[in-house]
Amino acid sequence: MTQFLVLAKTPVPGRVKTRLCPPWTFEQAADVAAAAVSDTIATVSSAPATRRTLVVDGDLPAPAGWKRLPQRGSSLEDRLANAFADTAGPPTVLVGMDTPQLTTELLARAADLTAADATLGLAEDGGWWALGLRKAGDASVLRSIATSTPQTGKQTLVALRDRGLRVALLPVLRDVDTAPDARAVAQMCSVRGRFRSTVEGMTA
Template sequence: MNPRPTTAGSPTLLVIAKEPVPGRVKTRLTPPYTPQEAAVLAEAALTDTLHAVLRAPARRRVLVLDGTPGRWLPPGYEVAPQGSGGLDERIAAAFELCDDGPALLVGMDTPQLTPDLLAQVGRDGHDAWFGPAADGGFWALGFAEPARAGALVRGVTMSTDRTGAVQRRRLVDAGLSIGRLPTLRDVDTAADAASVAACCPPRSRFAAAMASLAQAVR
């Protein structure tokens, strides 16, 4: 699968992710899923995300990874290790990998992501972009000037139902114009996984993995 041509004004697209190793990823899916099954779903979600980003316009595509790349990584990506510290520190460090020009960071928890959702970033004149998550967090965060990310991300408490509101308030208080991306649901629990699988694009690996696991139970 070939990525779209790089065009002027396209952002650097960052995917921050964890290697899908049983017992280290998607632990809130267990139970009802086993650690091995949770890792299968995590790998499928990550792979769908990587391929969606690969089809979106970008100057660079960077996988910011905790772990080691596997066969699930398609060509077309730079790979960089995650920084140390909490998630706020690691997100800030990911933006430090960027050159001048817009940059957008997404996670591995939204396999329903499509290239069209990313198309506006870098082309609509905003200073920042924010994609809220249904659980109160966020699935996407971007800056026209990535160098500003550190001061605006560090210190935000992550993984709470107020994380998104606090992060967005940081952007507003800094006087940034914000491009709002659609609200998406993260895959954290089994209920999330079922809901997300139902709205994934055709040929979704995540939806196929969910269907395969459901079939194995029968």
């Protein structure tokens, strides 16, 4: 069975989701980030797993039944690769906090590493929202790929294939980076989720 990692940043005003400002304030952006983390954790908690780990920047505590691991590295590229290295063992799927529309069905597809060596979910903005690896060592390719660019996802796919891995692609999802992103993604989320109610409650 697969383990899941959630890479997250503690939702401190002025340090998270600053591209939401304007139209929202730093405090509102932090509320949106907190809601995204909450819904992501709830979904991952519902998926079968050998282990669930919150890989966190800051002092955000892990939920009950989860392990907690501080992010390690000076760049996002290193923090991603180190998250896999520091939890090496079973097949692993890493997701971030920017896709609260995540479902257990999507996680099941990401965790299906029986016929593939890796699974990759590309994002509309050019990045990726999920990476599943049968072997943690294959995450070393991430160290040489610049993150947060329109080519990050494609370059990741090429690097994995160049390593000789069989890669299964997952559905493309929209990240929450801007206020229009947040509003669009909120409509994809469950009405019972925290993210949708938080975004719909914004006055700006």
